[in-house]
Amino acid sequence: MFDILMYLFENYIHSDVEVMVDHEELTSELTRAGFRRDEISKALGWLEGLAELQDSDRHPYLVRSDAVSTRVYTAEEAQQLDAECRGFLMFLENIQVLDMETREMVVDRVMELDMESIELEDLKWVILMVLFNVPGREGAYSQMEDLVFEVNEGFLH
Structure with a gap:
């Protein structure tokens, strides 16, 4: 899962490339890059959890x-x-x-x-x-x- 997070950070976020929000398209891209679907799902969940941390009510x-x-x-x-x-x-x-x-x-x-x-x-x-x-x-x-x-x-x- 960490490898996927690094891949996303280096290829999308850190390089100022527009981040894709379509999970299916992103999952397909990561699958083509050689990552397993279960690990992709965990990594996307991790990123969603990071976004949720912005909400101090939760x-x-x-x-x-x-x-x-x-x-x-x-x-x-x-x-x-x-x-x-x-x-x-x-x-x-x-x-x-x-x-x-x-x-x-x-x-x-x-x-x-x-x-x-x-x-x-x-x-x-x-x-x-x-x-x-x-x-x-x-x-x-x-x-x-x-x-x-x-x-x-x-x-x-």
Whole structure:
């Protein structure tokens, strides 16, 4: 399923190509690209779930709060997101790429992936997908994009 999400993000969303909204046409395109229908269905459901997270009436835990708090992960979340991933999420909050709301959206989408655990590089792509879909977070998306595509060339002397 994650491969399909990456394919869609790279070929439609990230490349500024107009996104097809017809599920049948999109399913046919993905089938021709070699993906299985059951995985396509899961990926499209994942994207619909991402769109639904915009509705704070359906997800009251996403309502913004000015309170300073620490995120405590459930055992299931900690299994899915290892210490490196959780640390990266905290880092992104500290540099204000993520806020409480977008962090929760990321955790929600990670938990809906069909994966036993997630690697840091995959988490970065999930964060990009979430930020891309949140109105008003263009600056955060741009910052995250720089972090994803950053080439570490070593230390300058």
